[in-house]
Amino acid sequence: MxxxxxxxxxxxxxxxxxxxxxxxxxxxxxxxxxxxxxxxxxxxxxxxxxxxxxxxxxxxxxxxxxxxxxxxxxxxxxxxxxxxxxxxxxxxxxxLRKAPIVTAVAVLSIALGVGANTAVFTLLDQVLLRKLPVDAPERIVRVHGEGYYYGSTVGSGRELSHPLYLDFRDHNQVFSGIFALFHFSAAVNAGDRAEMTPGELVTGTYFPTLGVGAIRGRVIRPEDDRVPGGHSVAVISYAYWQRRFGADPHIVGRKLTISNQPMTIIGVAEPGFDGMNLAAATQVFVPVTMTAQMRTLDGLADRGLRWLNVFARLKRGVTPEQARASLEPFYRSILQTEVNDERFSRATATTKRRFVNDNHIGVTPSPGGHTPVRGEMRQPLWILMAIVCGVLLIACANVANLLLARGASRQREVAIRLSLGATRGRIVRQLLVESLMLAMAGGLAGLLLATIGVHLIIGFFVDPESITLIRASPDLRILSFTFTVAVLTGLLFGLVPAFQSTTPALAPTLKDQAGSVLGGGHVRLRKGLVISQVALSLLLLIGAGLFIRSLNGLTTLDLGFKPDHLLTFGANPKLAGYENTRVKQYAMELLAKVRATPGVSAGGFTSVGLLRGGWWGSSIAVEGYRAQEDQGIGSRCNAVGPGYFEAMGIPLLMGRDFHEGDFRVAEPAGKMAEEEQYRVAIASESFVKQHIQGNPIGRHIGFGADPGTPTPIEIVGVVKDSTYGSPAEERQWQLYFPFLESREPGTAWFYVRTAQDPESMLATMRRVMQTIDPNVPPLAMRTVDVQLKRSLVNQRLVTGLSTAFGLSATLLAVVGLYGVMAYSVTRRTREIGIRMALGARATRAAWLIMREALMLVAIGVGVALPAAWWLSRYVQSELYGVTPTDPITIGVAVLGLTIVAAAAGLIPAMRAARINPIRALRHE
Amino acid sequence: MKKASLDVVRGTLDVLILRALSWGPQHGYAVSQWIRDRTKEELLVEEGALYPALYRMETKGWIRAEWRVSENNRRAKYYTLTAEGRRHLRQESATWRRYTLAVSRILSATTGPGLRRA
Structure with missing residues (x-):
């Protein structure tokens, strides 16, 4: 047994x-x-x-x-x-309840890190990263012009002419399909009222190449794109069908007018497809052959007019570079033919040579379609993303710091539990639960913050006219990512006490006071965390300071005109079917009625609205001025109505304003060349200074850059420089022509100076337009102050968010600093007590702690400054009127951070000063 | 010791064990000896069958087990009746009495089927 x-x-x-x-x-x-x-x-x-x-x-x-x-x-x-x-x-x-401050700060830190990242990424993803909702969007490429070009361009300079598009369509082996489009503003009237809505002129290959079908009726097909002016058909988007037509089941075959042209709806596109511009939902699709009828450009046969955005779908296995190489020889042969065209009659040999040799075709992957707003939003959004990443890092450091501090103060508790027989597993589990609970609370608060944040950002900073966001709910991918980061931080540092407590011998921990067994490594880690927090928050503060100064510079900038008490709106009578002469008559009638309205002190109108991003540019020949060969004078142009300069407050420096004699309301008989339409011009001060010596009045200019270009237009006046597209852009040379002399007048942008608040006059202006013709809708009516704010929307977005994030990050860093210093006082109580017992003064004790705090800040600043210098290149392009290494901004940021940090260090320092030596020594 | 014996039905064994434990904690061996002695070896209990029944009832919570030292100083597993086990025993005993009464009434009947006393 x-x-x-x-x-x-x-x-x-x-x-x-x-x-x-x-x-x-x-x-x-x-x-x-x-x-x-x-x-x-x-x-x-x-x-x-x-x-x-x-x-x-x-x-x-x-x-x-x-x-x-x-x-x-x-x-x-x-x-x-x-x-x-x-x-x-x-x-x-x-x-957690017993330490409410620690808990609150940790939860807030996580919430801020998670929430800020989620909110910004949600925006960034939608504006920058989203792809076309079509099959294999990665095979969609843009076919565009590159390098030198001679002729007219509408848009960014990457467009192609319609004949060139046809050449590529019929002669390529690399695309399974190729199409072209042009964005336009469609005045859709379904029998009730004209509504302005985003439209696209598209070729017959557009829908087949993208692989987008119709949910009702059919899409536009190649046979709808043959005869200029011969296809009065339109396809509408699913969203537009739902919203405007209440999902009318009999929509196919329904008649309506678009830009006053009778059209028939032939189909509704698949749900989810809103055209090639992902930031502005296209609602109406019209064959490109209807361009003249849509009141856009009449250039189907013009090889010299580049206006179409051309896209293609690569054949399987073909790379963009292979496609480009395959198109290039064919393109070169087309250019060699084109250079013999009539329009090159005055061009110099150099021009011709450059046109053939420096003019290239590019093929660029464009899974994001044709979304121009991406270009201007890219930099600001990535800067913001970098900023919120910094916030996340600081938040994580804060959580780590707090948990380390707590772990230190709980070592005794852990040691007692271990000595009472708790297993290491049980204690780890306990701490795990605590950390997880903290992280969960933070994550939930972060989700809340992100939801609010996304709405706030969209509400405050996103211009609904330029960006249509499909979704305002937080992006769950980034939420889970940042949440995981926060949870891991919590777990990692939450478990530290468990691991530390199991290593040292229990007895000394139990006997000693809290924390004295913690090695130097622990303190060094916490100090390292605080230093990185200080450094990061200083970077964010410098960034925010730079953006504030830049925006401040932009908003207080002298625009060259007076933006206060000024309102603006557009009127395009062509949308109601007016012909050229009647358009001018309408503009004059409206101007007279506006001026006669009580409360209005002045009024004027232009063909290009200011601060709206649109422009009209041209090469100009100046009589007696010999430009360097092929370096034409590029000038911004605008056509203005009578009294415009006076209404805007742009001072006339020399000569006279336009008067009755300059106007030609009735259409002249016979066809007129472009250079013949204007007889007089007013030039901006800088244009004159650059190109004309002596008295500019009476000198002549013309449209074009080639030698021998006729110069029939007489300069009758000179005005001060003023802002054209945006306050952020460089001042442009400008030329003004009489609106009433324009051959093809379009929208007239009105500027109305009011005696009282212009906001209160908006409704009045609408009524004035109603009395003349209710079919002409007011376009984008608002005060110029608001327009100015909108034109600076990206700057305001970056400035607002970077300031908010910079300040909260600093707050977090300071809390971290406070925590470390408070802990340091506890740890050094006995040492300080001994010093005081030996005769050190209270101030000396306080200084001991302050010195430590300031040292941490100093190291942080020392780390941050070179980093700031290195990072400056990335924000350079977003700054106006301030260099990224602006000493004032950096100085203020450093000073501000130091003061706040010193305040945070002062509280523990005061406690150190109050230490009673007797009690401190008995503490043993 | 060959003898015509009755096999014990499972449910019956449970009741016997619970009854054995109703006098106080006992180990499995003692329980088996007690049953053997009480029944004068009329009921044949294969002694091994006792143990799965004990384990099953412990899982059901009718009895509780713990290791103790036996009367002759050996380590043995003792079983104690729980309150729930006691309740179960009461219930089962009552059922058994009714059942055996009913059966014995039939066996001691004086008239056969189809006939009725007037």
Whole structure:
């Protein structure tokens, strides 16, 4: 009979060992039985056999017992572990509640890091990263012009002419499809009122190449794109069908007018497809052959007019570079033909040579379609993304710091629990639960913050006219990513006390005061965290300061005209079917009525609205001025109505304003060349200074850059420079022509100076337009102040958010600093007590702590400044009137941070000064 | 000791064990000997069958087990009746009495089926 080994008794502490229990029990039975039988007189051998016989199948019994026993153990284990977790949860909630400030700061840190990242990324993803909702968008490429070009361009300079598009369509082996489009503003009238809506002129290959079908009727097909002016059909987007037509089931075949042209709806595009511009939902698609009827450009046959955005779908396996290389020789041969065209009659040999040799075709992947706003939003959004990443880092450092501090103060607790027999696993689990609870709370608060944040950003900073966002809910991918980062930080640093506490001997920890066993490594880590927080927040502060100064410069900039008490709106009578002469008459009538309205002190109008991003530019030849060869004078142009300069407050420096004699309201008989339409011009001060010596009045200019260009236009006046497209752009040379002399007048942008608040006059202006013709809708009516704000929307976005994030990041960093210093005072209580007992003054003790705090700040600043210098190149392009290494901004940021940090260090320092030496020494 | 014996039905064994434990904590061997002695070996209990029943009832919570030292100084697993086990025993005993009464009434009947006393 084997004795039960002693260790087995201890083994039972780790849970019941069912197998050995069963064996022990059955063995006991058989032995007792055998003994009894021996007592009755059986021989030991027989007794053993008889005992087994009476028992039955030992193996079977053992199996059954073990099965029951094990299932019982499992049930017990489960029950224990659940009650254990629940206990841990309650305990965690209690500990977190006991330290409300630490908990609140940690939760807020996580919330800010998670929320800010989610909000900004949600915006960035939608504006910059979204792809066309079509099959294999990565095979969609843009086919565009590159390098030198001679002729007219509408747009960014990457457009192609319609004949060139046809050439590529019919002669390429690299695309499975190629199409062209042009964005236009469609005045859609379904029998009630004209509504301005984004439209696209598209070629017949547009829908087939993209692979977009129709949910009702059919899409525009190649046969709808043959005869100029011959296809009065339109496709509308699903969203427009739903909104404007209430999902009318009989929509196909419905008649309406677009830009006063009767059209028939032939289909509704698939849901989710809103055209090639992902930032502005296109609602109407019209064949490109209808361009003249849509009041856009009449240039289908013009090789010199580049206006179409051309896109293609690469054949499978063809790279963009292969496609480009394949198109280039063909393109070169087209250019060699084009250079012999009539329009090159005055061009110099150099011009012709450059046109053929420096003029290239490009093929660029464009899975994001044709979304121009991406270009201007890219830099600001990535800067913001970098900023919120910085915030996340600071937040994580803060959480780490707080948890480390807490871990230090809890070492005693952990040591006691360990000495009372808690296993390391139990303690790790307890701390895990606490950290997770903290992270969860932070994550939830972050989700809330992100939701609010996205709405705030969109509400304050996103111009609904230039960007249509499909979604205002936080992006879940980035939310889970940042949340994971925060949780991992929490877990990592939340568990530190558990790991540290299991290493040192328990006795000294129990005897000593809190924290004294913590090695120098722990303190160094916390200080390192604070230094990085200080450095990061200084970077954010410098950034915010630069943006504030830049925006401040932009808003207080002299625009060259007076933006206060000024309102603006557009009127395009062509949308109501007016012909050229009547357009001019309408503009004059409206101007007269506006001026006669009580409360209006002056009024004027232009053909290009200011601060709206649109422009009209041209090469100009100046009489007696010989430009360097092929370096034409590029000037911004505008056509203005009578009294414009006076209404805007742009001072006339020389000569005269336009007068009645300059106007030609009625259309002249016969066709007129472009250079013949204007007879007089007014030039801006800088244009004159650059190109004309002596008295500019009476000198002549003309449109064009080639030698021998006629110069029939007489300069009659000179005005001061003023802002054209945006206050952020460089001042442009400008030329003004009489609106009433324009051959093809379009929208007239009115500027009305009011006596009182212009906001209150908006409704009045609408009524004035109604009285003349209710079919001419007011376009983008608002005050110029608002328009100015809108034109600076990106700057305001970056400035507003970087300031908010910079300040909150600094707050977090300062909290971190405070935590470390407070801890330092606790840790050094005895040391300070000894010093004071030996005669050190209270101020000396305080200085001890302050010095430590300031040292941390100094190192942080020292790290941040070179980083700021290195990062400056990335923000350079977004700054106006301030260099990225602006000493004032940097100085203020450093000073501000130091002051706040010093304040944070002062509180613990004061506590150090109040240390009572006697008590500190007894603390032992 | 060959003898015509009755096999014990499972449910019956449970009741016997619970009854055995109703006098106080006992180990499995003692329980088996007690049953053997009480029944005068009329009921044949294969002693091994006792143990799976004990484990099953422990899982059900009718009895509780713990290791103790036996009267002859050996380590043995002792079973104690729980309150729930006691309740179960009461219930089962009542059922058993009704059942055996009903059966014995039939066996001691004086008239056969189809006949009714007037």
């Amino acid at each position: 084997a004795d039960i080994p002693a260790w087995r008794r201890y083994a039972r502490f780790f849970g019941a060992d069912v197998t050995s229990d069963v064996d022990d029990e059955l063995g006991f039975h058989l032995e007792e039985k055998t003994r009894e039988l021996i007592d009755r007189g059986l021989a030991p051998e027989d007794a053993r056999r008889e005992a087994r016989r009476q028992f039955g199948e030992v193996a079977e019994v053992r199996r059954l017992c073990q099965a029951w026993g094990q299932s019982r153990e499992r049930t017990i284990e489960r029950r224990h572990s659940w009650t254990g977790w629940w206990r841990d949860l309650r305990y965690a909630a209690r500990t």
